[in-house]
Amino acid sequence: MRIVPWNTIRSWRCDACGICCKHYQVVLKFPEWLNIVKNFGVEYTAPSINQFLLRKKPDGSCVFLYKTANVSYCSLQNAKPQACKLWPFKVLDKPKYGRPNDAVYYYGNRNLFIYVDSACTGVRFGVPTQYFTYSVIPEFIEVALGVRQKQFKSTAIL
Ligand code: SF4
Numbered sequence: 001m002r003i004v005p006w007n008t009i010r011s012w013r014c015d016a017c018g019i020c021c022k023h024y025q026v027v028l029k030f031p032e033w034l035n036i037v038k039n040f041g042v043e044y045t046a047p048s049i050n051q052f053l054l055r056k057k058p059d060g061s062c063v064f065l066y067k068t069a070n071v072s073y074c075s076l077q078n079a080k081p082q083a084c085k086l087w088p089f090k091v092l093d094k095p096k097y098g099r100p101n102d103a104v105y106y107y108g109n110r111n112l113f114i115y116v117d118s119a120c121t122g123v124r125f126g127v128p129t130q131y132f133t134y135s136v137i138p139e140f141i142e143v144a145l146g147v148r149q150k151q152f153k154s155t156a157i158l
């Protein structure tokens with residue numbers, strides 16, 4: 001895993017490879033956990049002493065992941081946990097992963113620091129495009145700040 005500042009990335013688009021839904025454990029907020037328990041049953045969550053987690057299938061993939069041909073689908077879609085909506089982006093108040101000049105993003109009268117996990121197969125390195133800078137990143141920020149639920153530019157387009 002290599003976390004890089006957004007300003008080193010030309011563009012990003014989820015290609016629905018499903019890798020992130022298999023190799024990472026999704027940590028839920030309590031209301032998200034409660035929603036899943038109410039709507040699907042406690043068996044869709046994983047037992048844990050100090051965290052709320054999604055259950056995984058025996059092959060390691062998320063219980064809500066479905067695959068047809070080579071395309072992976074999340075059956076929760078807009079009801080996905082916030083951690084899933086934000087992956088592979090990290091929206092922070094401080095430059096936790098370094099290179100603050102490349103990570104800083106001015107949004108709503110303040111500086112935020114945006115990083116991307118380069119393990120995502122949708123990352124393309126280079127000089128950021130206008131679309132990535134002014135459409136994709138702001139949507140991730142809005143998801144992180146809780147002012148947006150639905151995603152259009154920050155999710156797979158299939
Ligand atoms: S976010 Fe990245 S790793 Fe996850 S499914 Fe999309 S392209 Fe694959």
Ligand code: SF4
Pocket residue numbers: 020021022026054062063064065066073074075076077080081084
């Ligand atoms: S909830 Fe959806 S997006 Fe999140 S890990 Fe499961 S399948 Fe992937």
